[in-house]
Amino acid sequence: MTASTTRRTTAARSRIAAVGAIAVAGALMLTGCGDQTDGASTTPSGQANSTAPLFAKLPKKIQDAGVIKVGTDATYKPMEFTEGGKIVGVDPDIAAAMEKQLGVKFAFESGTFDTLVGSMQTGRSDVVMSSLTDTKARQEGLDDKGAKTGAGVDFVDYFSSSTAILVKKGNPEGIKTLDDLCGKKVAVQRGTTYETVAKTQAEKCKTDGKGELSIESFPTDAEAQTRVKAGGAVADLNDAPVAAHIAKEAGGGNDFEAIVTPSDAGFFGIAVDKKNTELRDALKEALDAVIKDGTYKAALDKWNAGSGAVTEAKINAGS
Numbered sequence: 001m002t003a004s005t006t007r008r009t010t011a012a013r014s015r016i017a018a019v020g021a022i023a024v025a026g027a028l029m030l031t032g033c034g035d036q037t038d039g040a041s042t043t044p045s046g047q048a049n050s051t052a053p054l055f056a057k058l059p060k061k062i063q064d065a066g067v068i069k070v071g072t073d074a075t076y077k078p079m080e081f082t083e084g085g086k087i088v089g090v091d092p093d094i095a096a097a098m099e100k101q102l103g104v105k106f107a108f109e110s111g112t113f114d115t116l117v118g119s120m121q122t123g124r125s126d127v128v129m130s131s132l133t134d135t136k137a138r139q140e141g142l143d144d145k146g147a148k149t150g151a152g153v154d155f156v157d158y159f160s161s162s163t164a165i166l167v168k169k170g171n172p173e174g175i176k177t178l179d180d181l182c183g184k185k186v187a188v189q190r191g192t193t194y195e196t197v198a199k200t201q202a203e204k205c206k207t208d209g210k211g212e213l214s215i216e217s218f219p220t221d222a223e224a225q226t227r228v229k230a231g232g233a234v235a236d237l238n239d240a241p242v243a244a245h246i247a248k249e250a251g252g253g254n255d256f257e258a259i260v261t262p263s264d265a266g267f268f269g270i271a272v273d274k275k276n277t278e279l280r281d282a283l284k285e286a287l288d289a290v291i292k293d294g295t296y297k298a299a300l301d302k303w304n305a306g307s308g309a310v311t312e313a314k315i316n317a318g319s
Contacts, residue, residue: 052103053289057282062126067105068279070095071117071125074110075220078245078303079131082110090241091129093299094158094290101286112219114191117153117271126279127270131159131239133193134269134318144196155269156283157314158296159305162265163197164243164258166228166236171257173234179204183211187224187233190217194237229255241305267310267318280315287313 046066049055055063062068072091074082080089087108095106108129111119116128117138134155137144141152167175175181178197182205188195195217202213216233218224224236225246238246243258250256272280290296291312300306 046105046107049103052101054101054282054286055103057278057285058102058104059276059278059282062104062279065104067107068102068127069125070106070108071120071128072108072110072130073113073116073220074108075222076131076242077249078305079239079242080108080129090159090300090303090305091131093302094287094296095129097290097295097299098283098286100295101289102282113189118150120153120271121151121273126276127272127283128153129270131161131242131268132271134267134316135193136319138271139316139318144199151274153271154274154277154280155267155271155316155318156280156287157267157269157317158287158310159268159300159308160265160310161268161308162240162260163194164238164240164260166225166238166243166246166256166258167234168228168231169251169254169257171259175235175259177259179208179210181205181213181235182208183213184234185214185216185232187216187218187227187236189221189224190219192221197237225250225256241303241308245304267314268308269316269318284313284315 048063048066050063072080072087074080074087076089078089080087080091082088087110092106092108095108099105109125113130116125116130116132119125120128132138134157139152139155141148141150143149165175165178165181167173173180173184178201181201186198188198195215198213198215202215205211205213216224216227218227221236221238221242224233227233228236240258240260243260247253247256247258270283272283287296291310297306297309300309
């Protein structure tokens with residue numbers, strides 16, 4: 001869920017969702033680390049294909065298991081969401097393309113967004129793939145004040161997105177930029193880079209003497225959307241592809257509209273423990289392979305997310 005301190009220089013979940021700064025407990029990045037799912041499943045097992053082009057590049061533990069366990073927050077349509085009891089969307093489809101290169105399955109398990117990295121670092125998952133913005137703070141394990149709170153993670157960057165401001169249909173408040181939010185209330189998903197963006201913008205509003213920007217944070221983006229729809233907040237800060245999808249689908253296209261700020265584009269990355277460089281590098285090679293053979297772009301186009309395509313995989317390219 002589609003901000004260095006600003007999910008890209010000005011903002012950014014995700015995720016864009018965007019956890020711009022990382023809040024953690026103890027030595028872990030982010031908040032919790034235990035069972036963060038509703039009815040968590042048992043550890044999945046897969047059937048490895050040792051003849052796949054990049055199978056030999058994987059850590060032996062992954063080869064033996066035949067599966068890469070993926071932590072995600074499947075509430076972020078169209079990037080990752082649950083449909084018919086299955087996690088689907090842009091990220092699962094990119095992962096499915098990479099499976100053919102690596103010879104193992106990607107098994108997605110949904111949890112609370114701001115616990116995903118901490119859970120990975122305690123071994124619950126192998127990676128996090130959840131529209132997680134690659135930022136220096138996350139790479140270094142820093143909180144929103146720059147204090148060291150965890151070991152940090154490495155990112156394999158696979159998607160580019162920018163900030164969007166989701167407002168009620170017709171944009172009754174005339175919102176065009178983040179500065180227009182001064183003196184108003186915004187809703188955001190807790191733990192996302194957009195929560196950090198909102199806090200940064202609130203400080204700017206105060207400095208500029210433009211009125212207090214009030215922030216309400218919710219466990220899911222769906223709750224933030226509901227707050228905007230009910231008139232309790234003027235906007236929800238979000239990733240561009242997600243906001244565009246919401247504006248198109250919610251209420252038959254009659255509930256919201258999205259204002260996109262393309263100048264602040266930043267990367268979503270697959271988060272990997274810094275000690276797991278073998279897995280990180282195998283994922284980068286697999287991503288490069290599916291970019292080259294066209295299956296990556298096909299996965300994006302299926303969800304009308306082709307504008308976020310990258311031309312090559314990069315490691316820790318976020319700012």
